[in-house]
Amino acid sequence: MLLETLLSFLRAHLLRFVCLLACCGGAGLPLCAQVPNLTPGSKVAEAEVQRRGAAAFFGVEELPDSIVRLMRGCTWRPGCPVPLARLRYLRCLHRNAEGEAVVGEMVVNAQIATEVAAILRTLFDSGYPIERMVLADRYGADDERSMRANNSSGFNYRTIAGTRRTSKHALGLAIDINPLYNPCVKRGRDGKQHVQPATATRYADRSRRFPYTLQPGDLCCRLFQKQGFQWGGSWKRTKDYQHFER
Numbered sequence: 001m002l003l004e005t006l007l008s009f010l011r012a013h014l015l016r017f018v019c020l021l022a023c024c025g026g027a028g029l030p031l032c033a034q035v036p037n038l039t040p041g042s043k044v045a046e047a048e049v050q051r052r053g054a055a056a057f058f059g060v061e062e063l064p065d066s067i068v069r070l071m072r073g074c075t076w077r078p079g080c081p082v083p084l085a086r087l088r089y090l091r092c093l094h095r096n097a098e099g100e101a102v103v104g105e106m107v108v109n110a111q112i113a114t115e116v117a118a119i120l121r122t123l124f125d126s127g128y129p130i131e132r133m134v135l136a137d138r139y140g141a142d143d144e145r146s147m148r149a150n151n152s153s154g155f156n157y158r159t160i161a162g163t164r165r166t167s168k169h170a171l172g173l174a175i176d177i178n179p180l181y182n183p184c185v186k187r188g189r190d191g192k193q194h195v196q197p198a199t200a201t202r203y204a205d206r207s208r209r210f211p212y213t214l215q216p217g218d219l220c221c222r223l224f225q226k227q228g229f230q231w232g233g234s235w236k237r238t239k240d241y242q243h244f245e246r
């Protein structure tokens, strides 16, 4: 009787178990998203979100082959300090400023994948606005282009803009949120203010209010900081308002 119950439970959850085995890869938690083949950046009707439940759209996986093909020679190149096997592909939903559900994707280090997925889920559930979240590869790994498009992203094997130092993004341990409205602002040796992306000068004045602004103590900052991330907006010299790293 017990065996029968166990077998019927296993049958009922077989897909889920297979998926779990395929996805975990030793990272701990997560499951494949149950709706895996959505186009990043596309919208999902609210009725569909309600029907399937938001959880069905969220997942953490080893990098699918198609994503590895996309990343090789783009955000990931030989010499990268983190191997592809240590990176994870996150599928998620996020809400834009109009409150619509949008399909998002992100690559981060396996070390933080579960926490980042949980943060993204809370942001979605809370209606926190994020305009776009696709891989930097879809902008040719060009961070400036990706930022100008207000694209939130994680992994990218690159140096810190304007320096030769490797960025935490190259380890998959940093995430940028709504980067156009939350630029990186620094004062150069010439005393001049430098803003990245270059099109975000008007958003460097943090006393102004505009959509997608990251402010100290807002939900996004609180969630990342609770998981041990530093917020670049609290740094002393360079103010990297879009940036969270661990």
Ligand SMILES: [Zn+2]
Binding pocket: 169, 174, 175, 176, 240, 242, 243, 244
């Ligand atoms: Zn960053």
